Amino acid sequence: MFRLLLCLLVHTFVAAATAAGDEVIILLDFKSSLHIPTSASAYFQSWSASASLPCNFSGITCDSRNSVSAIDLTGIGIAGNIPFSSLCGLRSLSKLSLGANKLSGEITSDLRNCSGLLHLDLANNILDGDVPDLSQLSGLRVLNLSMNTLSGHFPWSSLTNLTALECLRLGDNSFEPSPFPTEVTKLRSLYTLYLSVCNLHGQLPPEIGNLINLVDFEVSDNFLSGDIPQEITKLNKLQQLELYNNSFTGKIPVGFRNLSELAFFDADSNYLTGDLSELAFLNKLVSLQLFDNEFSGEVPAEFGDFKNLVNLSLYSNRLTGSLPEKLGSMSEFNFIDVSSNFLTGPIPPDMCRMGMMTKLLMLENKLSGEIPASYANCSSLTRFRVSNNSLSGMVPPGIWGLPNINIIDLDSNQLEGPITKDIGKAVSLNQLYLSNNRFSGELPQELSEAAALVSIDATSNYFSGEIPASIGKLNALDSLSLDQNMFSGEIPDTLGSCSKLSSLTLASNLLSGSIPASIGNLPNLNSLNLSGNQLSGEIPTSLTSLKLSSLDLSNNRLSGKVPAALSINAFNNSFTGNSGLCANGISFLPHCSSSSGSNSDKLRTLLTIFLVIIAVILTGSSVFIIIRRRRPISSADSGLHSKESWDMTSFRVLTFDEQEIINSIKQENLIGKGGSGNVYRIVLSTGKTMAVKHIWNSTDPAAAAERRNRGSVTAMLSRRSSLRSREFEAEIGTLSSIRHVNVVKLYCSITSEDSSLLVYEYLPNGSLWDRLHSEAGEKLGALDWETRHEIAVGSAQGLEYLHHGCDRPILHRDVKSSNILLDEQLRPRIADFGLAKILHCSANHAVRDSSSHVIAGTHGYIAPEYAYTWKVSEKSDVYSFGVVLLELVTGRKPVEIDYGEDKDIVRWVAGRIRSRESVIGLVDQRIKAAAERERAVLVLRIALLCTAGIPAMRPSMRTVVHMLEEAGNANHRPATAASADGKLVAAADQKNYYKQ
Structure with missing residues (x-):
């Protein structure tokens, strides 16, 4: 008997040892299949082949029989495929947690063999493909597959066998569209249900009320519609309810008050109506987010008694009445945004009572009364925005000097009094908006101590005295607007030290003296307005070195000759009201006599001519040469008149003549059509391939043919066409001088009375639009993030050159992904620049530039200021480029139906930025690697800065290039929930200044 027992013990021990040895082998095979980053190598040092048991391996837990029961390798950065077939050989495995890594590949059907699993967490990886049937995992309590790139039809029906499920998280994937799965409503044990960004359509079913144990229910960022079902009021254990960014309609259901445990409620960006009485x-509410709906009525007075409420966001509704006086006074209140409503009454005084408030946003209401003095001590505030209200009285002095404040926005109120010396303490202040108020007194010298200032707008106030010379210490200043005040004295020469200044407006004051020559030293100055003052003396020649797109010196007392470089048609209205000025290039100023110019001017002119001659001699054959030939050319294309006279202007050394180009304008060579003309692919006799754009000078070819046939009756039209042709040639002359690796090469133009041919280098990979959005691009394969980033940087460098690298800024006017062409190595070239103001555009262009009376821009890319100014600036190009960046990051088009009525990609993205999950979810699902998705988030932030609603708040293209290069730095730390989300939310908040 003893021997029998001994044999049994030995057999059991041997079997256990064998099983343990097998499990060691399985785990080591798993390790060998992984890519382990250096940061995690120490973690796996305990995974040794010499170990007899795996229980001491890091991340491994064993049961009482020393069998592996749990694998937890969450968030250590491992990559590779998951070998489900071998891992499911661990017979006691009940927990497999591999979330927050870089694991890829598919979830194979071998997972069904892990029938003992209770906990499966594969979230936040880059798993793709279909999800297999899960019905064999009947014991599962936790299933988390969220934040991957899973696709196909999810096997909802298999969930009915998983009756023990307590936590189901499938959100942030790309499943095929489906109605809300009623199978889920049978899982009565669920306490967490996360189905955000799952491509769900239709309505929430009444059966949702069956899930009475739910604590967390999230279905945001889907396509759900209809009313919020009444049955949701049965879920009285709910602590978090996320319904945002859907199309829900109707009122908050009666009985919603039964959700007495609710702490976090977010239903923003829907079409909800009615009042907030049920809330x-x-x-127990901590955070309430209901912005961008159609709620009406008053904000419940009871909100003032809520002891946990720290976050209240109700902007863009139709709310009326006063805010509760005690709002925020009972809690560590942090954030309020009630902008864009019809609220009246005073600002609640005690929202910063606990000293935790960071953002107070109440712009675009009808608030009245004074700014409460209590906020002067709210040192935690970073944003104080109350513009477009009816506030009055003096600003409490301490508000000017809040140490962490980034934005003080008091525009368009009835506020009065001075800016106090306290502003010198505002060391974090970036933007100061004071326009359209009744502020008075002098600007304090201490303003210069707010060294982080980027933008100052004090337009339309009663400020007086001299502009302090100390303002020249503001090295970060980009925009200074002090127009329509009563400033006197001279313009401080120190302004020339504000090297980043791009916009300077001092119009309609009492300024006197001469224009400081130092202003001509500002390398980034794009807009200068000194009109309506008492300035005298000559216009400094130093201004000719500026790259100005806007100049206004009108209505002063200036005299002398306008510098030749400023005597151009673009500045025709810039010098009126100066009786002492003369010019040789401006029609309504007196013509300068030969004696008008000084001897130094004459000497300078002679010296310039001499230097040009020397330069031509020295550069020899490499000099930029324009050759003109004009003779009749025959054409094989019926669209070109066979007896037309053609004028060829070449800008580079050519290996072809106009005959070869014109003969190739045939239907079989047509590769594209656009608003400005047809594009042809032409293979020259030398084997070189070119792209030729055929542009009709009249509105269409038929009109041109009709004009040819009508003879002298159309003489006047012919003269107009000739004038347009000369304008075209002048513009082409400018464009042809551009030499940059990221700007498409223009070889020559061939023009006639009716049409023009532009001969460009041929880019074989088409446009960025094609690669991102077309079926042909899809067949070529998705662009990885590194390639997308290089395209972004190259395109930005091309635009930077146009804005900052030419003698005068060249505004593209139609930046879009279809105008970014790709060469053999997918390097970008900016195309179709500078032409929008002289070409006839198609119907998809929707806004006109008032200066040229020609539509400039394409729907979805057009900067919002076009809607009310019709003015084009460099910042308009920056906005359009920001849209291109959003395309690169999200993979989506600028305008899509599912954005909703009157929305484009800018508003769609801004409305979806609330958490790390939602931010990552915006990244194109075709970008697989987790690290690349994190880096894409950095570029998403840059895109939001570029698409700010106010032009002055957008960075210059030079800054954009720098930020993109930083975002692509291999050593740059990836975005985190704390860093990236905070910056993205801040950037998105900028758009609330003026709703787009």
Whole structure:
């Protein structure tokens, strides 16, 4: 008997040892299949082949029989495929947690063999493909597959066998569209249901009320519609309810007050109506986000008694009445945004009572009364925005000097009094908006101590005295607007030290003296307006070195000759009202006599001519040469008149003549059509391939043919066409001088009375639009993030050159992904620049530039200021480029139906930025690697800065290039929930200044 027992013990021990040895082998095979980053190598040092048991391996837990029961390798950065077939050989495995890594590949059907699993967490990886049937995993309590790139039809029906499920998280994937799965409503044990960004359509079913144990229910960022079902009021254990960014309609259901445990409620960006009375009983609310709906009525007074409420966002509704006086006084209140409503009454005084408030946003209401003095001590504030209200009285002095404040926005109120010396303490202040108020007094010298200032707008006030010379210490200043005040004295020469200044407006004051020559030293100055003052003396010649797109010196007392470089048609209205000025290039100023110019001017002119001659002699054959030939050319294309006279202007050394180009304008060579003309691919006799754009000078070819046939009756039209042709040639002359690796090469133009041919280098990989959005691009394969980033940087460098690298800024006017062409190595070239103001555009262009009376821009890319100014600036190009960046990051088009009515990609993205999950979810699902998705988030932030609603808040293209290069730095730390989300939310908040 003893021997029998001994044999049994030995057999059991041997079997256990064998099983343990097998499990060691399985785990080591798993390790060998992984890519382990250096940062995690120490973690796996305990995974040794010499180990007899795996229980001491890091991340491994064993049961009482020393069998592996749990694998937890969450968030250590491992990559590779998951070998489900071998891992499911661990017979006691009940927990497999591999979330927050870089694991890829598919979830194979071998997973079904892990029938003992209770906990499966594969979230936040880059797993793709279909999800297999899960019905064999009947014991599962936790299933988390969220934040991957899973696709196909999810096997919802298999969930009915998983009756023990307590936590189901499938959000942030690309499943095929489906109605809300009613199978889920049968899982009565669920306490967490996360189905955000799952491509769900239709309505929430009434059966949702069956899930009475739900604590967390999230279905945001889907396509759900209809009313919020009444049955949701049965879920009285709910603590978090996320319904945002859907199309829900109707009112908050009666009985919603039963959700007495609700702490986090977010239903923003829907079409909800009615009042907020049902929420007055939810006194455990911590965060309430209902912005961008159609709620009306008053904000419940009970909100003032909520002891946990720290975040209240109700902007863009139709709310009326006063805010509760005690709002925020009972809690560590942090954030309020009630902008764009019809609220009246005073600002609640005690929202910063606990000293935790960071953002107070109440712009675009009808608030009245004074700014409460209590906020002067709210040192935690970073944003104080109350513009477009009816506030009055003096600003409490301490507000000017809040140490962490980034934005003080008081525009368009009835505020008065001075800016106090306290502003010198505002060391974090970036933007100061004071326009359209009644502020008075002098600007304090201490303003210069707010060294982080980027933008100052004090337009339309009663400020007086001299502009302080100390303002020249503001090295970060990009925009200074002090127009329509009563400033006197001279313009401080120190302004020339504000090297980043791009916009300077001092119009309609009492300024006197001469224009400081130092202003001509500002390398980034794009807009200068000194009109309506008492300035005298000559216009400094130093201004000719500026790259100005806007100049206004009118209505002063200036005299002398306008510098030749400023005597151009673009500045025709810039010098009126100066009786002492003369010019040789401006029609309504007196013509300068030969004696008008000084001897130094004459000497300078002679010296310039001499230097040009020397330069031509020295550069020899490499000099930029324009050759003109004009003779009749025959054409094989019926669209070109066979007896037309053609004028060829070449800009580079050519290996072809106009005959070869014209003969190739045939239907079989047509490769594209656009608003400005047809594009042809032409293979020259030398084997070189060119792209030729055929542009009709009249509105269409038929009109041109009709004009040819009508003879002298159309003489006047012919003269107009000739004038247009000369304008075209002048513009082409400018464009042809551009030499940059990221700007498409223009070889020559061939023009006639009716049409023009532009001969460009041929880019074989088409446009960025094609690669991102077309079926042909899809067949070529998705662009990885590194390639997308290089395209972004190259395109930005091309635009930077146009804005900052030419003698005068060249505004593209139609930046879009279809105008970014790709060469053999997918390097970008900016195309179709500078032409929008002289070409006839198609119907998809929607806004006109008032200066040229020609539509400039394409729907979805057009900067919002076009809607009310019709003015084009460099910042308009920056906005359009920001849209291109959003395309690169999200993979989506600028305008799509599912954005909703009157929305484009800018508003769609801004409305979806609330958490790390939602930010990552915006990244194109075709970008697989987790690290690349994190880096894409950095570029997403840059895109939001570029698409700010106010032009002055957008960075210059030079800054954009720098930021993109930083974002692509291999050593740059990836975005985190704390860093990236905060910056993205801040950037998105900028758009609320003026709703787009």
